[in-house]
Amino acid sequence: MNNDIFPCLWHNEDAKEAAEFYCKVFNGKITADTPVVMNIDLFGQKIMLLNGGPQFEKNASVSFMVLCETDDEVQNYWNQLSDGGIVLMELGKYPWSEKYGWVRDKFGLTWQLYLGEKQGEQKIIPTLMFIHQNNGKAMEAMDFYTHVFPNSKIGGVLKYGDGVGNESHEVPENVQHAHFEIDGYSFFCMDNSYDHKFDFNEGISMVVMTDNQEETDDLWNALTSDGGRESMCGWLKDQFGMSWQIVPKKLIELMSDSDQLKAQKVVQAMMKMQKIVIKDLENAYNS
Template identity: 35%
Template sequence: MSRLIYPCLWFDHEAAEAADYYTSVFPNSRILEKNPIAVEFEILGTPMMGLNGGPKYQQTEACSYFIYCGAEVDIDKLYGDLMEGGKAIFPLGSYPWSPKYAWVTDRFGTNWQLDADPIRSPQKMVPCLLFVNENRSRAREAMEFYLGIFPESNKLMEAPHPGSEDLLFAQVKLEGYLVNLMSSTETHDFGFSPGNSLVVTCEDQEEIDFFWEKLGAGGHYDRCGWLTDRFGHSWQIIPKDLGQWINDPQKGQKAMNALLKMDKLCIDDLKNPA
């Protein structure tokens, strides 16, 4: 099974502007759908969403997006484009883990890790969760937690910190979707934030109930299908046809009104709102 999982980026009001920019600088990228609240788009053929959520949350360096450039992406040009109005966490150069690598925070606050190495997967953009501060030794725990929830998932690789069992880096496949996990032993002034989340699409109410309960265990549950797991990372658990229901010309506004009153999403009440 290959479930649709994709990142959501929180913006104050610039989601459409950011999506237009990203689809102009990344190859094989396009806008899929726009409305005043959200924009769906693809980066290197991989789905992503931008959300106009207001100023409540900001994106964080604890969530970044690896771009495995290989021969398909001009890393020098991409670095130059993303640096316009942005800043370099790691300037483009050679590092022990890659012959050509950079970490950039762009002008919209999104973090990208650019790696000249190729990847043996059609998914060239891979979300990365960075475990820091009180979470610095929990990357392995998180990896096992996620692998235990998503069926047909597996660990692809792991690298511990030198002289430690704690994970420095790992890559997992959650029902066909690649996710990287990293940790840092340094003290940072950031952590996870709802400004970056992962969306999990579900076929039916049983799946919504399952992922809602399992991913939220030990964390906390929020409105509109959002939850924060025990590590502080945010997820959205939604039915696969949610967009169709809230964009329906006759029932869409009622469906949206119903959604705004929910914590866990109820398919029956969204599909046939009162």
């Protein structure tokens, strides 16, 4: 499983509480514990929680599908995640699963619990919902992502016209459910024509750890092309509005240096950057 690609969840000072909650629900462990960043390991998958402030709220445009193998497993997760949360789709039997439910937990993160076949090692799969101006673009997005990242592929694609539970009268050619991989990391996606009061934002982003400047440049340039937008500190939005963080591993190494003064210089240099430039970080470190 590729742990150089992982989700980042934006929090307003409750990242530690949320990290402890998710580790309790899924029997995970905390692997980094700082005032700003918490990292957790759930089923061998890395998830970052970031205390970023009140600017962004997580929403259901990116949810997390948990592939469960038993009825009891679904029920156990559901009982805990729905406690203090909001049910979006009642737990029950659906055309696509014997036991399925969609819930927003008390920290604002949405989960789809699904009883069915496991697909490889990855148990928790980010699921992208293409809505508003993006509705109908799920197929285009999969093509884009699988061309940008190496070792990528599109898996199964179910369209609304394929006749599985399309009571919502969606466009038959639109994607009801699809699976794709970027560099070995799995995603699901769907189109949805409902006028939701949310869309992709920085509340949930995807972090990509890069090995060198060339890889950083290639991903940055590709993801900001065709209407994407650069942001600060390695953050960007792609043409669909999805947020990414392109982070050279060297940045983490320099920021973690035991010499606090040098590490602080690196952080200060990084804060002035849009795309992360490793040479400039090293110059700040050595200054």
